[in-house]
Amino acid sequence: MNRISKLLFATFSMAVATGALAEPITIATDATFPPFESVDGSGKLVGYDVELAQAVCDAAKLDCKIINAAWDGMIPGLISNKYDALISQLTVTQARRKILAFSDVYDHPVFRFVAHKGANLTISPEGLKGKVIAVQTGTPMDAYVTKNYTQSTIKRYDSGSAPYLELSSGRADVHMSYQAQITHSFLKGDSGKDFELVGPLFTGKDAPEFGEGVAIAINQKNATLLKQINEGLGEVRDSGKLDALNRKYFGAQ
Amino acid sequence: MLSDYISSVLSAGWITFQLALTSLALAVVLGLAGALCKRSEHRALRVLAEIYTTLVRGIPDLVLMLLMFYSLPALLNQWIGAAGGRYNVDPSPFLSGALTLGVIFGAYMTETFRGALEGIPQGQLEAAQAYGLGRVKTLRSIILPQMVRLALPGFTNNWLVLVKATALVSLIGLQDIMFRAKGAAEATGKPFTFYLLAGGFYLLIAVLSLTLVGWLGRRYSQGVRELAR
Numbered sequence: 364m365n366r367i368s369k370l371l372f373a374t375f376s377m378a379v380a381t382g383a384l385a386e387p388i389t390i391a392t393d394a395t396f397p398p399f400e401s402v403d404g405s406g407k408l409v410g411y412d413v414e415l416a417q418a419v420c421d422a423a424k425l426d427c428k429i430i431n432a433a434w435d436g437m438i439p440g441l442i443s444n445k446y447d448a449l450i451s452q453l454t455v456t457q458a459r460r461k462i463l464a465f466s467d468v469y470d471h472p473v474f475r476f477v478a479h480k481g482a483n484l485t486i487s488p489e490g491l492k493g494k495v496i497a498v499q500t501g502t503p504m505d506a507y508v509t510k511n512y513t514q515s516t517i518k519r520y521d522s523g524s525a526p527y528l529e530l531s532s533g534r535a536d537v538h539m540s541y542q543a544q545i546t547h548s549f550l551k552g553d554s555g556k557d558f559e560l561v562g563p564l565f566t567g568k569d570a571p572e573f574g575e576g577v578a579i580a581i582n583q584k585n586a587t588l589l590k591q592i593n594e595g596l597g598e599v600r601d602s603g604k605l606d607a608l609n610r611k612y613f614g615a616q
Numbered sequence: 617m618l619s620d621y622i623s624s625v626l627s628a629g630w631i632t633f634q635l636a637l638t639s640l641a642l643a644v645v646l647g648l649a650g651a652l653c654k655r656s657e658h659r660a661l662r663v664l665a666e667i668y669t670t671l672v673r674g675i676p677d678l679v680l681m682l683l684m685f686y687s688l689p690a691l692l693n694q695w696i697g698a699a700g701g702r703y704n705v706d707p708s709p710f711l712s713g714a715l716t717l718g719v720i721f722g723a724y725m726t727e728t729f730r731g732a733l734e735g736i737p738q739g740q741l742e743a744a745q746a747y748g749l750g751r752v753k754t755l756r757s758i759i760l761p762q763m764v765r766l767a768l769p770g771f772t773n774n775w776l777v778l779v780k781a782t783a784l785v786s787l788i789g790l791q792d793i794m795f796r797a798k799g800a801a802e803a804t805g806k807p808f809t810f811y812l813l814a815g816g817f818y819l820l821i822a823v824l825s826l827t828l829v830g831w832l833g834r835r836y837s838q839g840v841r842e843l844a845r
Contacts (some may be wrong), residue, residue, distance in 0.1 A: 391789075395802035402799040404620025406791075431799065432789045436685075440789070443686045445706070522798070524805050548805055 388425050388588065390416050390579075391432035391446040396523050398547040398612055399452045402431065411543075411612045412450045415469065416579070418604050423595030438463070441582055448581045448592065452541070454503045454574035464583045466592045468576030469605065474504055474565040475542040477530070477549065477558055484537060486562025491515045497526035497535035504539040506572040507565070524548065530558065537561070543613050618809070621800040625810055628796040629817045635714055635792065636779045636821075642718025643778065647725025654730050665726065672723035677784055680720060685712040685788045713785030721778045728770035733759070735766040765836040772829045779821050793817055 392400045392412055400410040408429055420427035429450075432440060440446045441463065452472065455465050476486050484490055492514040498505045500519040508517055518535055520526050527549045529535035538545075542560065549555035567573045579596070581589045599605050653665035672680070685707070692705045707715075736759060744754040786795035797814040801807040 394799055397803055401803040402624075402796075403803070404617055404624060406624045406796070406799075430789070431791065431795075433787050433795065436682075436788050439682065439686050443690050445686070445789075522802060522807070524802050524807055527805065528807070552805060554805075 387428045388420070388447045389445070390420075390427055390429045390448045390450055391437050391440060392416070392429060392449070393434040393437060393451045394431045395434070396452060396544065398543060399541075400450075411608060412452060414608055415599070415605070416448075416450045418599045418608070419579070419592060419595035421595075422598035422602075423591045425591060425595070438580075441580060444582065447585065447588060448579055450579045452577050453580050455576055455578050456503075456571075456574045459580070462583070463580040464585070464589050466579040466581065466589065467596055468578045469596060469600075470609075471566050471576045472573075473542040474507075474539060474573060475545060475560045476537045476539050476562045477545045478537045478561045479530070480557050480559050482536065482561075484561060486537075488512050488514060491537065494536040495529075495534065497529045497538040499523050499526065499540065502540075503573045507570050508539055510572060511570070527554065531555075618804065618806075621804060621810070622813060625793060625796045625800050625813055626817065628791055628793045631710075631790065632779075632782050632792045632794075632817070633821065635710060635717070635782045635785060635790070636775075638714040639717035639721060639778060639782070640775060642714065643721035643725050643774070646718065646722025647729050650722060650726030651729035651733055654726065655733055669723045669726050672720055677716075677720055677781060678787070681713065681716045681784055681788060684716045684719075685709065709785060709788045709790035712788060713782070713790055717778060717781060717785070720781070721774055724774045724777075725771070728767050728774060729763065731770065732763045732767035736762050761836065765833070765840065768829060768833050768836065772825065775825060776822055779825075780818055 392408065394400045394402050394408050394410070394413075396410075398410055400408065400412045403409050408431055413429055416427065416429055419425075430446075432446065434451070437446070437449050437451065441449055449463075453459070453465075455468060459465070476484075478484050484494070488511055491512055493516075495516045495518055496508050496512055497518045497520065498508055500521055505517075505519060508515070518526075518529065520529070523540070523544065526535065526538040526540070530538050530549075531554050542564070545560065550558060550560070563569075565573060567575055579592055581592065650665045650668060653661040656662055656665075689705045689707060696703050696705070740758055740762065741754065744758045749758070782792060783794040786792050786798070789795075793814050797810040801810040804810075
């Protein structure tokens, strides 16, 4: 009992302390989407977005704390000021602009389909008629296939890894995701050796569902931070760090 | 590489366990208070306890958790700001989670304890009175020990559900075992390995709890078993 009351007291005083002091900028990421954001064996955050966020903070001379958060709690957390910014391959869309402020776009991701080698599928609404398409729920890919591939069966999954299990077990014919994620999380591994990227490359220019690109989200009331992050981002871009990061993670594109 | 992830996930089991125990302590206190209120002579206390259990048991756990973590602090800060204060309420995920689970399971415990109280024969109270025991002494020496035996099965159920309900707190960012398991599953592309690991952890807590409760149950029904023989 004594231990527990101590514990309660400790957590409470911690909460009070963080509330009272001037604190670092808290940037939240949903670290379940390699190679953009994930955890390594020691629990440390790694990936493209994590490195970029750190570079932006360094350039803008901000004291940043990048933390791992759950996707479902991220946007409510930003609105209620639990987090100061979000970086998690957030696609800029009109709907999101209504509730969030976005930094300048830092990347235009490429989206692809992936299927079994030799499946000979034509990537078009007619070609995939009656086929099963797997996507991660709530992503731009989900929005795109839901709108355009109306004659296919669309299976939606909560996590980024589940669609690959479905592909491997033959319960889905194709999966659509970020090209870099498909390569990193699936094709490079053992279970992905019989699969390949198929069909055209999609970007924000091909369909509105793919958005204007990805950016850092900030609370709409925090204009100062938005300006600082944009300045930092500009510096990272001008100094060639962004290009170096793109080469490191995506190779030559 | 994989073993690093495994130890990272398992070490978060300690957070889950701490959260469950803290919530349980709060739930037991609220449950006892609630049960005594429900059996009180004062109408106001009975109505209050009834509102508490109905409200809390009627609202989904997740909704309560989100309200407690996002909305309640925002509301409090608004009030403090309006009153001219500068204090900023910002509870940690652990604190919000423990409070929410404590309040939720306090309502279930209220019903469990109330049932147990009603199961104690009226004659026991009359005998205590006849011996000239005071109210506090009666509660401590006559009612509580007998209540333990009657409340134990329901209490155990509540505890096992509570342990698993702690996984909800990962949604507000607490790095418990489920949160880490998801992170490791996505990083390695081996979901079964890590979800089974987390499942095994919950199962282990359940088995240990049942063993402990079995022992407690035998201990607290000693008097009864001897009578029945």
